[in-house]
Amino acid sequence: MADIAKIPVYTPDMANPYMPYVATLKEVIRETPNIMTFRVVLDDAEAMKNFRHEPGQVGQLSVYGVGEATFVINSPPTRREFIQFSVMRAGEVTSALHKLKAGDKVGVRAPLGNNFDYNAMKGKDILFVGGGIGMAPLRTLLLYMFDKRDDYGKITLLYGARSPEDMAFAYEIEEWRKMKNTEVVLTIDREAEGWKERVGLIPNVLLDMNPSPKDTVAITCGPPIMIKFALQALDKLKFKPEQIVTTLERRMKCGVGICGRCNIGDKYVCVDGPVFTYAELRGMVDEL
Numbered sequence: 001m002a003d004i005a006k007i008p009v010y011t012p013d014m015a016n017p018y019m020p021y022v023a024t025l026k027e028v029i030r031e032t033p034n035i036m037t038f039r040v041v042l043d044d045a046e047a048m049k050n051f052r053h054e055p056g057q058v059g060q061l062s063v064y065g066v067g068e069a070t071f072v073i074n075s076p077p078t079r080r081e082f083i084q085f086s087v088m089r090a091g092e093v094t095s096a097l098h099k100l101k102a103g104d105k106v107g108v109r110a111p112l113g114n115n116f117d118y119n120a121m122k123g124k125d126i127l128f129v130g131g132g133i134g135m136a137p138l139r140t141l142l143l144y145m146f147d148k149r150d151d152y153g154k155i156t157l158l159y160g161a162r163s164p165e166d167m168a169f170a171y172e173i174e175e176w177r178k179m180k181n182t183e184v185v186l187t188i189d190r191e192a193e194g195w196k197e198r199v200g201l202i203p204n205v206l207l208d209m210n211p212s213p214k215d216t217v218a219i220t221c222g223p224p225i226m227i228k229f230a231l232q233a234l235d236k237l238k239f240k241p242e243q244i245v246t247t248l249e250r251r252m253k254c255g256v257g258i259c260g261r262c263n264i265g266d267k268y269v270c271v272d273g274p275v276f277t278y279a280e281l282r283g284m285v286d287e288l
Contacts, residue, residue, distance in 0.1 A: 020062055020107030021047055026082050028102050031168040032161075034089045035133055036098050039075075039082040040106060052111070053077055055118060055141040056247060056275040059110025061085055063096040072247070072274070073110060074136040076144040083108065086136040086168060113274050116141050116245065118148075121217050125153040129230050131160050131202050131222025135168050137247045137274075138221055146179050153181070156211060160187040160202040160222075164195055185209065203229040206237075213239040221247045231278055244278035 022043045029037040038061070042048040053059075053073050062068030069091075075084035089098050100106070118141065126145065130138045138157075145152050157176065161167040167186070177184045187198035187205045198205050202222070211218075218239050220230045227246055234244050248264070267276070 018109070020060070020068070020109045023083075023106050023108045025100055025102050025104050025106060028100065031086060031170075032166050035086055035168050036089075037074075037084060037086045037168075038097065038100070038106070039084050040108060041082050042108065043105075051080070051083065053083075054111070054115030055144045056113070056115035056137060057111040058113045058274055059083070059085065059108055060112065061087070061093075061097065062107035062109070063093060063100070064105065064107065066096040067093045068107065068109070069093040070112075072137040072140065074140045076140050076147060078144055078147040083110070086133065088133045116219070116275055118144060122151045123153065123215075125216040126155045127211050127216055127218040128155070128157040128159075129202060129206060129218065129220040129222075129234075130157070131226040131230075132162070132166060133168065134220075134222030134226070134247075135159055136221075138219060139169060139172075141219065142176070146176075149180065153215070155179070155182045156185070156209075157183070158185045158187070158202065158206055158209065160189070160205065160226075162189045164188060164192055201229075202226055203233040206230060206233045211237065213237060213243060217243055217245065219245045234278075241279035241282050242277055246276055246278065246281070247274045248276065 023040040024043060025038055026041050027039040029039075031037055042051060055076060056072070058070050058072050060068045060070055071085040071087055073083060074086055075082065087094050087097050089095055097106075128138045128142060142155070142157065145155060159167070167188075173184060173186070176182060185198060185205065187200055187202060188195060189199075189201060191199055200208070203226070216239070218234050220227055220234070222230070231244065231246070264281075267280070
């Protein structure tokens with residue numbers, strides 16, 4: 001294990017995108033059996049004070065001596081007491097992260113990538129369609145819009161998971177439902193004891209909801225197969241490709257467009273994304 005005291009702290013004037021900030025885990029939250037949320041604070045107080053990100057941007061979290069991986073920053077820029085990442089256990093780095101506890105040190109390279117164009121969405125109705133861990137990037141923009149509530153029309157959230165136990169941020173949902181002009185629809189794949197909300201796959205529930213595309217922006221994120229069929233459902237509902245936004249976090253490694261591992265067609269997710277409109281991705285859906 002590396003000696004934390006000897007790891008240089010990244011500050012903006014160092015201008016080195018490969019050098020992480022050293023950060024401390026302020027809080028660790030168990031979301032689901034395989035998803036944990038990490039709230040981190042940069043050890044350099046001045047760097048933390050000056051840290052800025054936009055909804056949709058990502059960062060690299062590193063476990064010293066193991067490696068790093070890319071995750072969306074899912075705390076909004078309007079709430080800056082910590083930087084939040086939610087991590088699904090899926091490999092070596094994520095498994096190492098899941099073993100950490102409050103007070104442990106991590107590395108943070110952030111912010112990276114582009115962001116949601118929330119200014120272009122002002123005055124419009126917003127339809128969020130999220131599945132599983134895909135709720136993490138949507139949460140960032142959702143909370144930002146709640147904090148700027150008068151700038152946006154009706155907010156509708158369709159959020160689905162395999163089971164009630166697989167639904168992240170469950171402790172926040174009732175608060176979301178209390179926001180004015182907001183509708184929250186929850187669904188799970190199969191019936192479960194005690195479940196009183198919708199049952200069905202997200203694209204099917206979306207079609208059943210039959211939202212109007214008029215003056216509406218649809219934003220979707222989740223497993224690739226869910227995104228693929230959600231895009232098809234939105235197409236059936238007459239949403240134009242320019243009205244649909246999605247986020248991709250596929251295979252990002254370096255975060256700065258050097259390694260080439262995250263390309264989809266002629267796009268690099270870490271530089272050109274992770275936020276794309278369906279118009280930008282149309283013709284490449286089979287590669288998602």
